[in-house]
Amino acid sequence: MAKKMPVVYWEINALDGESLSEFNEEVFEWETEVSDTKFHSFRSGDPKGINGGIFTGKGTLPTHRALYIEVEDMDEIIERVKNQGQEILQGPFESGNNILAFFTDPEGHMIGLIQRK
Template sequence: MGRVIGFELNSQDPEKAAAFYSNVFGWKMTEPQWEYWPAATGEENNTGIDGGISRGPSDFPHGTRIHIEVESMEDAISKAVINGARIVSEIMEFDDFFLAYLVDPVGLGIGLVQKKQDE
């Protein structure tokens, strides 16, 4: 089962958005990487779903995407496309995970995340 492991808020002014969520809701923001400001929304004894705020790309300049963890990026993308999704960003590799962006059949943006296996 793909479980929601995070979120991404897209904005054309991510610094302003990060300040807003930090000041209003107490989210802990860390230093940005790749114009992505990681956000912790809970504490050790009261966890939340963490995510981040990023500069929205041209295909998704504003909005919210959930990130869903999958075991196999290729299998998940194949099933999604068969069921009406559209790929907006092919598989990207980061230090600890792979990430791809899709739009579901009703226009909602989602991110697929596959963690790298420990070697």
């Protein structure tokens, strides 16, 4: 049987994270918490929903929308991505209790990988 690798998180690296967060709060009535780094964490409030976040772009990656897929073995998945000829944009690297990596799919969409420590 195939391993389950669910989508577990989403993020938007925006040009104006503050404004985009306010838009989503108003339109969808989503509640958010804002960190001292201006990262807006959204909680779905529904067990069927997926939590996510919006922030103003910074660092290595360009503005983007990304889904995070939870994996059990980051190295194995990174190798599969490379074997398919796709680019690893960043990582793997540690972030809190997670290991993260980002790659592009064949159409150029960015995908995030997350492995829980």
